[in-house]
Amino acid sequence: MSEFQDPPRLFDLPDTPEVLKSGLLEASHDGLGERAVDRVAAGVLLDLGAGGGSPPATGGAGPSSAGFGAKVIAGLVGVGILAGGVWLATRSEEPQLEANVPSIPVPVEVVSQVVTAPLPTVNTPSVETPAVQSAVPKPASAKSTPAASATTSTLAEEHRLLRAARAALATEPARALALAREHERRFPRGVLAQEREVITIQALAAMGEGDAARKKAEGFDEKYPGSPHRNRVDEVTDKKSSPVP
């Protein structure tokens, strides 16, 4: 126990200006939206799978080597995952969470454009992201389901395509465009659709197709208002295309 006692919070004090209280209240519900979280999740997978953690070429992925890290993941995920389900209280769960997260069975939001089935249990390393895929043996205890495999395969394939597209942007924009279109054909509503659109616009602009890039950019603004990529899109089209009349 601490010898100090935490003071009442400003929000709970009668003398706090109302406008500050309303700001604090709004702030406490002002997290990332579901789509943004989806994109972050996809990006994290991409980063980890793209060699960010320098995964070893052999072994090391079984339960024993994952060791405490795997336990921590299980803790972070919490028991709520076992129930699967839908995260219904996006805007209200966070501030009320207590410090010890794993003990709280908050339902988990698992809805995305590629995840349509209830999630399986935590340890389902059926398919890794490309850089890790071949190096990760499937533990005997893995409870992979067809839906889970499809989900991870889809994500991995989305990552693979767009990573290649991004890599080609600087030197081979036509190839980048072709890869982005391939992504669109195969994953029209994929988790990384927004990133694909950005790459498409960048590729078009790099190829001197200013009008097409601008048209695509306008569509992007309509489809993804408030996108964090908006500045990037605007920057590209402002630079490469003719001025907007």
Place this chain on the structure above:
Amino acid sequence: MPSPFESLATTRQADGASPEAVREVVVRHGAFVGRSLRYLGVPEADLEDAAQEVFVVVFKRLGSFEGRSSLRTWLYGVCVRVASARRRRASVRRESVMPEPPEQATEPAQEQHLAQSEGKRRLLAALEQLDEDKRAVFVLYEIERQSMKDIAEALGCPLQTAYYRLHAARKAVLEVFEGSQTGGKP
């Protein structure tokens, strides 16, 4: 000599997690991480990138979590460090590239929303007046409603120092709000 967790973190942690588990962790904590980063001063345009950075750090350093603090506290610590680095980078970028931060496009529907968010805008302006240390304590205590003990742990400072920072931060924030209420500049 690297600690055991450091050795684990760079070799075995990232591939010790299945994609499903990674995704679940991000989905579970993404809203909170994004909110913390926003009020810790990460520019809106960098928010998703910064959140991604937080989780990548978390997965790479899973071994550093020894269970002495809560997972949430540990996550706060990562958020604070990432936000601090991002703020510095954004500041350098502004100074070297742009005379002022990019103006955010405002659509008609957003204008109404902004009108309803006076408190939030003033709060963000008030937070901008604080130094990083005080800002972190204020955000974690007043917005995230964490205990001071957890906050001190997350920030790696003595509890008494955390109290001092909270007191100073509150005073500064209240001055901004009280000043703006009486016609002063927010």
